[in-house]
Amino acid sequence: MAGNYPDPGSWRMALDRDGTAWLEIRDTGQVIDINATGVSNMSNESGSNYAPADLGVSGYLALIFPEKRDVDAIFIAGQYGLATIQYSLNSTNGVDGTWTVIPGPYTMGNDETVWRTGTMAETVLAVKALRFYLNGSSPWQWNVKSLHVWGEIAPGENPDRMVFWNAGSDTKMDPATLDWGDVPRSSSADKIVRVKNVSSTKTAVNARVSFDILTDGSPSVPAQHLVSYGGSAFLSQVNLGSLAPGAISGPITLRRVTPSNAQYGLFAPRVSAVADSWT
Numbered sequence: 001m002a003g004n005y006p007d008p009g010s011w012r013m014a015l016d017r018d019g020t021a022w023l024e025i026r027d028t029g030q031v032i033d034i035n036a037t038g039v040s041n042m043s044n045e046s047g048s049n050y051a052p053a054d055l056g057v058s059g060y061l062a063l064i065f066p067e068k069r070d071v072d073a074i075f076i077a078g079q080y081g082l083a084t085i086q087y088s089l090n091s092t093n094g095v096d097g098t099w100t101v102i103p104g105p106y107t108m109g110n111d112e113t114v115w116r117t118g119t120m121a122e123t124v125l126a127v128k129a130l131r132f133y134l135n136g137s138s139p140w141q142w143n144v145k146s147l148h149v150w151g152e153i154a155p156g157e158n159p160d161r162m163v164f165w166n167a168g169s170d171t172k173m174d175p176a177t178l179d180w181g182d183v184p185r186s187s188s189a190d191k192i193v194r195v196k197n198v199s200s201t202k203t204a205v206n207a208r209v210s211f212d213i214l215t216d217g218s219p220s221v222p223a224q225h226l227v228s229y230g231g232s233a234f235l236s237q238v239n240l241g242s243l244a245p246g247a248i249s250g251p252i253t254l255r256r257v258t259p260s261n262a263q264y265g266l267f268a269p270r271v272s273a274v275a276d277s278w279t
Contacts, residue, residue: 002181005116005266010072010150011175014270016043016214019066023094024052025131026059031095042147044214045268047112049078051143052136061144062094062131067157071127071149073119078144081135082108085122091129099131112145116266119150126154150175160199162207162273165248167192178254178271186260192251195273197243204275209252210237212270217263224262225269228253240273 013020022034022042034050041048052059068089076082084101091097102122109118130149134142153161164173173193180189197204209229211222226234229252240249254271 002176002179004182007176007179008116008150009121009175011152012268013069013149013151014043014272015063015147015149016040021062021064023062023064024059025062025094026052026057028059031093040214042144045112045115045146045266046215047145049143049145052141055136055141056138057136057141058134059136060094060131060133061147062129063147063149064091064094064129065127068126068128068154069149069151069157070154071122071124071130071151073150074122074130075115075119075146075148076108076132076144077110077112077115077118077146078108078134078142079110080137080140080142082106083133083135086131086133087124087127088129088131089126094129094131097129110145113266115146115148119148160202160278162195162204162243162275163198164271164273165194165196167194167251170248172196180256183256183258183262185258185262188255188257190256191254193254194252195240195243195249197245197247199245199278201245202278203245204243205279206276207240207243207249207273208237208275209240209271209273212272213267214270215267217265217267219259219261219263221267221269224257224259225271226255226257227271228255243275 016039022039024032038050041050086099086101088097088099136142211225213222227238228234229238
């Protein structure tokens with residue numbers, strides 16, 4: 001354990017930007033696409049929320065993944081009742097397909113800050129969609145403050161992508177590798193990783209590594225993180241060049257530089273490896 005919180009046992013999915021569709025499916029049968037603001041409000045770690053526009057609404061909040069996922073854990077926080085969680089191996093829109101209930105008991109408190117300790121371990125393989133049945137009661141509707149899912153892309157799905165790799169072995173990076181633990185002010189530390197192009201046929205052109213965050217602090221948390229590649233200067237992002245099919249990059253140094261005036265709190269900066277194109 002790196003600090004006061006348990007090590008993450010899996011990888012938190014970037015559901016706000018990985019192509020996942022977020023839907024509200026009401027008891028009336030109406031299906032509503034949740035807009036980018038609603039998705040961001042539920043994906044982040046702040047007290048922002050998503051709630052239906054109408055009062056007294058009950059129904060499903062659904063996630064449709066762009067490919068099948070192996071789900072390891074779920075965290076959901078908000079108001080009013082979480083009646084059931086279901087998964088589907090074949091749904092395309094949150095309504096069709098075959099749905100199976102994930103056995104409870106479920107945890108849905110109103111505190112979005114406990115996302116490191118309030119997760120539900122729910123292992124389900126090759127999932128195409130998840131949905132959460134939420135009870136609204138007149139004159140109030142349900143609302144969701146946070147919805148996080150941990151897991152990874154199922155084997156054989158989405159083969160053309162890059163994955164963070166261990167620095168010293170030919171294995172995928174452990175999910176706890178980049179947990180800095182309890183970080184004191186006026187301190188710094190480095191971690192070394194690599195990136196692998198797991199595609200067997202396509203080259204990742206102009207692969208880049210950079211940081212971002214959903215719920216920022218002051219001063220900005222991503223700005224407290226720098227990256228260097230091949231002995232280059234430490235910058236906000238680096239270009240790895242092009243990675244051929246199956247190629248693994250050289251060592252990438254990630255540096256945390258925490259200033260004396262860093263805001264106290266639990267933050268979740270993200271590091272990404274993306275390519276300009278695949279050829």
